[in-house]
Structures are given as structure tokens and as C-alpha cells.
Amino acid sequence: MTRIADDLVDELKRGDDAVYVCDNFLGATLSAQMRREAEKMYDMSSETPGLFVKSQSIDARQNRIYEKEHVYAMQVMGGNTQYDMAPKLVEYIVHMTSVLGTVLNHALKGRAALSTKLQSNKLAVCTNGGAAYDKHIDNGGAGDLRKISILYYMNPMYKRGDGGCFRAFSSTDSSVYRDIEPVADRLVVFWSDALVHSVTPMLNSKSQGNAEVSVACAGEPLDRSKRRYALTIWLCSESITEIRDLPESVRKLHFPLTN
Numbered sequence: 291m292t293r294i295a296d297d298l299v300d301e302l303k304r305g306d307d308a309v310y311v312c313d314n315f316l317g318a319t320l321s322a323q324m325r326r327e328a329e330k331m332y333d334m335s336s337e338t339p340g341l342f343v344k345s346q347s348i349d350a351r352q353n354r355i356y357e358k359e360h361v362y363a364m365q366v367m368g369g370n371t372q373y374d375m376a377p378k379l380v381e382y383i384v385h386m387t388s389v390l391g392t393v394l395n396h397a398l399k400g401r402a403a404l405s406t407k408l409q410s411n412k413l414a415v416c417t418n419g420g421a422a423y424d425k426h427i428d429n430g431g432a433g434d435l436r437k438i439s440i441l442y443y444m445n446p447m448y449k450r451g452d453g454g455c456f457r458a459f460s461s462t463d464s465s466v467y468r469d470i471e472p473v474a475d476r477l478v479v480f481w482s483d484a485l486v487h488s489v490t491p492m493l494n495s496k497s498q499g500n501a502e503v504s505v506a507c508a509g510e511p512l513d514r515s516k517r518r519y520a521l522t523i524w525l526c527s528e529s530i531t532e533i534r535d536l537p538e539s540v541r542k543l544h545f546p547l548t549n
């Protein structure tokens with residue numbers, strides 16, 4: 291963790307549009323183990339109703355909650371049952387919350403006082419072609435304390451062109467963005483109350499002659515190995531006064547019909 295701390299802090303200090311990306315974060319072995327655990331959790335959901343639920347989103351234009359198609363999510367709670375099923379996922383969440391919280395508190399004095407215990411998290415699985423996230427910021431307001439978003443991807447079979455990219459928008463020009471592929475063992479960190487982002491639609495793999503091509507087949511199941519697994523941890527602020535409203539200029543630019 292100390293390996294990435296300096297670069298992460300430098301990037302976050304750049305401000306609202308900061309996006310820190312680190313590849314080969316945990317190493318191939320641990321990364322593969324986490325994918326297996328995440329798959330096991332998702333597979334359990336057929337026998338455990340309510341373990342994974344359809345992922346929800348807020349429509350920023352209409353201020354209403356809706357369910358995303360073909361995206362399923364659960365919060366990893368720790369506890370004995372989940373620890374037995376997914377020890378590496380639980381350990382990762384606890385470790386990141388305490389270590390990264392401490393590191394950032396020290397380095398970002400005056401900008402963030404993060405809890406080193408309180409977090410929320412989401413293990414999300416995109417199962418079908420067309421699965422996507424609309425443009426949003428993570429902190430939904432109304433008392434939401436989430437300050438730092440930490441994404442970790444577990445997709446060893448991901449190929450360039452498979453879609454499902456994390457798209458980070460500029461706060462000053464809505465036509466400017468950066469696409470980040472959800473490749474295995476990649477970590478992405480940004481401000482939960484500032485960065486406008488989306489996830490581009492997942493594409494399906496099809497054989498064409500000897501080649502594999504990615505094509506948009508909205509609604510068609512992805513191969514099991516091509517399901518998109520992402521684990522998000524949100525570090526929370528100790529105080530609501532640290533959560534910033536999205537500046538009016540950014541709101542107008544990215545969510546023009548919001549009142």
C-alpha cells in the first residue's frame with residue numbers, strides 16, 4: 291500500500307477530475323483467488339435469495355431510483371458465513387479501509403478526514419451484453435458520507451474491445467473523457483462526491499471464422515468467464531460537512547435537466 295500511496299495522493303490532490311489507476315495491484319495469484327470467491331458468492335445467490343439484488347441507480351435528471359438491467363450487486367458484510375466463503379474479499383475490504391483511510395487522512399489533511407472503520411462496499415456482476423451504468427457521481431447527497439471510491443476489477447478474460455469500460459468525464463467539457471478497461475488486478479480511485487463517470491455497455495464475444503469478435507447483443511448472456519466482476523469500497527467521511535455539493539457548472543454540463 292505504501293508502494294502506491296505517494297502517487298495516489300498526488301493524483302487526488304489534482305482535484306475533482308482525479309482518477310488514480312494502478313495495475314497489478316495485488317498480484318496474479320490473489321487476484322485470481324478473489325475472482326473465484328466472487329464467482330462463488332454470485333453462484334450462491336441462486337440458493338440464497340436476496341444475497342445479490344438487481345443493482346440500483348439514481349436517475350440524476352428525474353431524481354428517481356431505478357434498477358439496472360443485468361447488473362447484480364451485494365454488500366460484503368464480513369461475519370463468519372461470508373468470511374468462510376470469501377476470506378480474501380473480506381480481508382481486502384478491511385485492510386483497504388484501515389490502511390488507505392489512515393494514509394489518506396495523513397496526506398490529505400484538511401481535505402479529508404476519513405473513517406478507518408466505516409465503509410460501504412459493493413460486489414457487482416454484469417451478466418449480459420448491454421449491461422451498463424449511466425453517467426453519475428457516487429455520492430447521492432442527503433447525508434451520504436461516501437468520500438473516496440476504490441474500484442477493483444477481477445476480469446482475467448477481459449479483452450480489448452469487450453466494452454464495460456469505466457468512463458471518467460471531464461468536469462469542464464462533457465465531450466472529454468477517459469476510458470479505463472476493467473482488466474484483472476486493476477485498481478481505480480477517485481473522489482466519490484466529484485467525479486462524473488459511467489460504465490460503457492458490455493459486449494458479447496462471438497466467433498467469426500477463427501477469430502473472436504466483440505459485438506453488441508443487448509440482453510444476451512455473457513460467457514461465464516466474461517462476466518464483469520468489480521468490487522467497490524467507499525471510504526466515508528467522519529463528517530457530512532466534508533461532502534461537497536456538485537458545483538452548479540458541472541451539474542448543468544452533465545445533468546442538464548436536473549432542477
Ligand SMILES: O=C(O)CCC(=O)C(=O)O
Nearest residue numbers: 423428441456489520522
Ligand atoms: O464498475 C465500475 O467500473 C464502476 C461502477 C460504478 O460506477 C458504481 O458502482 O457506482
Ligand SMILES: [Fe+2]
Nearest residue numbers: 426427428487
Ligand atoms: Fe459509480
